[in-house]
Amino acid sequence: MSWQPRTSSSEPGDAAQPGRRLSPGALLERAVQGARDDEHTALLVVRLNRSDRLAALAQHPESRQTLLEIARRVEAMMRARDHWAVASHDELWVLLVDLPTTALAELAGRTLRESLARPVHADDRSTPIAQLQPVVGGCWTLTSDRDAPVELLRAATAACALAAAEDDQVLISAPQTRMRTIDRNRLENELRVALYANELDVFFQPQVDLRTRRCTNAEALVRWTREDGSTVPPDLLVSICEERGLMNQLTQFVLNTALRHLMTWSGQGLELGVSINLSNTTLADSTYPALVAHTLDTWSVDPTRLTLELTESAIVRNERSAIEFMHRIRDQGCKLALDDFGTGYSSFAYLRKLPIGELKIDQSFVRNMIADRNDGRIVQVLIDLAHTFDMMALAEGVEDAAIAARLAEAGCDVAQGYHYARPLPPFEFAGWVRAFNAGAADQDGTARAVPDR
Numbered sequence: 001m002s003w004q005p006r007t008s009s010s011e012p013g014d015a016a017q018p019g020r021r022l023s024p025g026a027l028l029e030r031a032v033q034g035a036r037d038d039e040h041t042a043l044l045v046v047r048l049n050r051s052d053r054l055a056a057l058a059q060h061p062e063s064r065q066t067l068l069e070i071a072r073r074v075e076a077m078m079r080a081r082d083h084w085a086v087a088s089h090d091e092l093w094v095l096l097v098d099l100p101t102t103a104l105a106e107l108a109g110r111t112l113r114e115s116l117a118r119p120v121h122a123d124d125r126s127t128p129i130a131q132l133q134p135v136v137g138g139c140w141t142l143t144s145d146r147d148a149p150v151e152l153l154r155a156a157t158a159a160c161a162l163a164a165a166e167d168d169q170v171l172i173s174a175p176q177t178r179m180r181t182i183d184r185n186r187l188e189n190e191l192r193v194a195l196y197a198n199e200l201d202v203f204f205q206p207q208v209d210l211r212t213r214r215c216t217n218a219e220a221l222v223r224w225t226r227e228d229g230s231t232v233p234p235d236l237l238v239s240i241c242e243e244r245g246l247m248n249q250l251t252q253f254v255l256n257t258a259l260r261h262l263m264t265w266s267g268q269g270l271e272l273g274v275s276i277n278l279s280n281t282t283l284a285d286s287t288y289p290a291l292v293a294h295t296l297d298t299w300s301v302d303p304t305r306l307t308l309e310l311t312e313s314a315i316v317r318n319e320r321s322a323i324e325f326m327h328r329i330r331d332q333g334c335k336l337a338l339d340d341f342g343t344g345y346s347s348f349a350y351l352r353k354l355p356i357g358e359l360k361i362d363q364s365f366v367r368n369m370i371a372d373r374n375d376g377r378i379v380q381v382l383i384d385l386a387h388t389f390d391m392m393a394l395a396e397g398v399e400d401a402a403i404a405a406r407l408a409e410a411g412c413d414v415a416q417g418y419h420y421a422r423p424l425p426p427f428e429f430a431g432w433v434r435a436f437n438a439g440a441a442d443q444d445g446t447a448r449a450v451p452d453r
């Protein structure tokens with residue numbers, strides 16, 4: 001199958017040879033090597049949304065079989081000049097070059113999505129081993145306009161996020177990358193000023209111990225309200241910081257602010273811990289552990305009260321330096337948590353090697369754990385896994401009492417989510433904790449004064 005009309009076989013062998021797989025970096029380099037200036041280049045980002053998430057996580061043989069089948073289907077629809085790359089277990093990139101019309105990018109996106117959405121069967125079985133719910137986003141550009149490949153990737157990734165809201169799950173966008181860059185430039189400038197002037201806020205979301213039913217820790221989450229009163233989603237804010245080299249400043253601002261509040265609360269008799277999100281770039285910074293130690297010292301906060309949250313992708317990207325980083329943080333007495341656990345498709349085996357004290361089970365599993373039996377099983381497996389490695393299990397995205405109760409039954413240690421509270425400004429947060437721990441902020445009878453473990 002090919003999305004390309006074979007009649008236009010301008011190059012010999014074009015129709016016969018499949019597209020080739022490249023590394024993600026090599027594929028992006030290719031994006032700026034189009035031959036003719038009046039033709040188009042398109043980059044497609046494909047989120048696979050595999051149903052065999054649990055098998056993929058454990059690198060089950062059937063999961064590898066699924067990957068081979070995905071590769072076969074992608075290559076079957078490509079022309080010789082097209083290339084593709086596996087960006088992660090859940091994401092592919094497809095590069096289409098020398099397109100005479102942009103409609104072909106659209107056609108390729110739809111054909112690819114249809115092909116990947118068919119159930120994956122093992123040779124000998126009638127029940128599928130996996131089902132994908134692919135979402136395809138893409139961006140095309142005139143080869144002569146050559147945007148930096150990273151701009152093309154950014155635009156295609158943004159289109160992919162928007163494609164999830166489309167009926168057919170496909171969205172190929174025009175080259176608006178420059179406009180996007182301008183917007184981001186403006187935001188970047190405002191953000192630099194806001195960071196300099198300490199105009200960002202840090203909110204706190206309670207984490208509740210499911211056994212003692214007390215809140216003793218909170219996750220610090222950044223908030224930015226611009227001068228015109230609009231709010232910038234934290235995800236966007238973080239991505240601009242990553243991209244424009246402002247990440248260290250942001251992380252330091254959040255750490256400083258959070259520890260300052262912790263010290264104030266401690267002075268008022270409220271002893272709490274806080275969790276801070278670290279970005280991938282921070283994990284690569286070997287000077288960061290010393291900065292953490294210095295900041296703890298400045299605010300006279302005991303290191304055991306600080307948890308740093310990392311994601312699997314940050315660790316997998318540069319495993320050796322990440323492990324060294326984690327050991328240094330742990331040796332300083334701080335704790336480490338693995339955020340969004342279950343979405344990274346990495347092997348369970350590496351958990352053994354990491355000095356991590358807490359697994360944060362991703363909200364996508366927790367939210368549907370009662371409605372969807374598979375998600376319920378995944379949550380149980382992840383809780384048991386955490387305990388096998390002597391880690392605490394924390395469930396994120398707990399939105400109602402039934403889920404909180406089910407998590408407690410399943411042995412989960414800590415819960416965080418709207419059921420307890422949304423992220424709160426510091427003043428409200430302190431009041432909330434006092435009331436909750438006194439048993440007064442109870443919305444469902446869960447908050448009782450039970451002695452600490």
Ligand code: C2E
Nearest residue numbers: 221222234235238254277278279397398399416417418423
């Ligand atoms: P995250 O680290 O996974 O943070 C949890 C997100 O889930 C927060 O979104 C929180 O408001 C939201 N949430 C909590 N409980 C529930 C619930 O019950 N239901 C639902 N639907 N959502 C819930 P938020 O604040 O928008 O942050 C989004 C992401 O932005 C964070 O995801 C984190 O990756 C990043 N982020 C936020 N603050 C910081 C920061 O200071 N530094 C860094 N590096 N990243 C940050």
Ligand code: CA
Nearest residue numbers: 219277309339
């Ligand atoms: Ca987090």
Ligand code: CA
Nearest residue numbers: 339340360396
């Ligand atoms: Ca999370």
